[in-house]
Amino acid sequence: MSRRLELTLTLARKDWRRFWADRRAAIMVFAVPILLASAFGLIFHQTPHEPTQLPVVVVVEEPGPFSRLVANDLLVSQRLDAQELPREEAEALVAQRRAVAIVLPRGLERLQHWQPDSAGERPTLVLLHHPGANTEKQWAEGVVTETVMQRVAREAFGADAHELAPPFRVQSAAVTTHPNAQFNSYTHSFCGMTIQYLLLWGMESGLVLLRERQRPVWSRLRAAAVPLSCILTGQAIATAAVAIFQIILTFTFGYVVFGVKVEGSLLGFGLLAIAAGGLAAATGLTVAAVGGTETRARSISILLILTLAMLGGLWVPAFLLPGWVRDIGWFLPTSWAMHGLESVTWQQASLTEVLPSFGVVFGFTAVLLILATLRLGQAERNWPRGEF
């Protein structure tokens, strides 16, 4: 074994053992992503075929037979979790974003005898919604429109509900790149939180290097004629090893407890794990290279990592993000890593199909490693070590 390789492995072993020396801190590094992934998965989890019901409050402003019928139709709708309340109570629930309110107004009774050529003022149905609940508002609007029209038709033609059913059926089918691929919210959250915490672990590792460079032990390392490249490579190897261990542990937990599976290429998953581990190491060296003081480095790094996580679709699936955010994702390592991990898990992608994701993440890793190494080398040459 060459002297440089020996030195590098000695330094990597040292950093690995220092990580494990504080057992509690080490356990937290692994436990936090598992806990958060479980929580995110639980929040977004839906059991298959379970209909989602929109919480709705029905307000009847003018008691009358037609309004009563419409209110009853809404209260028994399969698509709504509806209750009838006075307007004040309804507004209070809406303000807390606990429901959308459908207000059946005065004048609705006129629709009982409505004909296509009827003249006169049309009653206005009011939908009360929280400012952030646009989707729920649109959903409620669709349901209430259908319900009122059906009731109007039944009153006009004397037909029963069955006869007025739409003359067609709607069938929905999820389309993925592979047949039988089933979206699992836990898979998404485990992929997302794993990547996010890999980057945060990389940051912590970089801060350790930042501190070490400011301590007398760095002078001792340099006095021992240890090349900077060996120190940095050793640090990167130890960081990547911890990161890969974190990936294995997180996904093992996800598999055992929530059924998160690698349904695609296992080799592809392995390659992505190595690339993501490398990305954590590169993040660490970059933090150490450009961080300045520890406090500044920590604040800026957390901001950047959380931004990368958000824009990369690590928190919520990318299809829920606006188009411009998804466009930015093409330039972020996080979205490529996320895409790769999702592909190889629930989307059943083959090795060939995940190679582009692997290549892009690996490319980002290589570029960051090179830039950080150059920057640290320059900083080392310009740092007068007249003090220990």
Place this chain on the structure above:
Amino acid sequence: MPLPVALSLIDVTVRYGERVALAGVSLEVRRGEIVGLLGPNGSGKSSTLAVAAGILEPASGTVQIEGRSRASDPRGFAFRVGLVPQEPAIYEEFTAYENLTFFGELYGLSGSDLRRRVVRTLARVQLTERAHDRVGSFSGGMKQRLNLAIALLHDPPVLLLDEPTAALDPASRDSLFADLARFRDDGHAILLTTHHLDEAEGGCDRVAVLEGGRLIACGGPAELLRPRPADRAILYGHLRTRPPKFLEKALRRRLGSHVELEITGRRLRLAAASNEELGYALAALLADGVELEAYRTPAGALERALRADTTARGSSP
């Protein structure tokens, strides 16, 4: 017959940007001697040590250890130097044994040779009993001994120590100098920095005085410390406890402007025009409840070198 030169600095200049930290310093340290680098803060002591250790490249001049330069033989040079930074350069998460093993591996040691050296070095610094305890649980003195042990592990001919007594109590300091004397007798060449005259006088075979990056005096402590009739009477003491600020101010007022009183941590320096005046000043301090653990009264060229205007002096290594 004098032992061979282990470390030589020849006309070394160090610059930090525009500022000259060392200006043409030449100094030799032989095996079997302890040389103290003395000077006030910013005089260039640590820079001298840094170039000697090979972690700071001089702008000009040569640094050699047993004929090797860092540029031509970095490993050979590094293997011949043991650096002891002022603050312990150790990993607190590791045990003493693990620290020594790690740094030994950096110097290319391995296997039974490394294990044998670790055991022997732990014994040299009296840490055998605590070899497998985490360093985080060590006292300051024990950490400093481990700091020294790491520098000794690969048995280098040259030991460089940066203000090794800065954080030590008097007992640990005496113990350290006793250790250094043993290492000197074992054939090590030792260069240490200090800004305490008593350490330079009591613990070093030769003293080199730096000021403003220039070597202004170099010689045996007896020669440099020899009093002259024109010298002021000086007393150095070590206080049992540092007096509070208000008491220090009151003491200054009581002693008057013709007596100089300096208190740095628990170190005290008292200077007066004559021995008689110094005696009165000391009596006044003791009467006011100042407790001294020890005191001594050196004076001479070293004191002059550190305190007087040196514009007229030249370099005399």
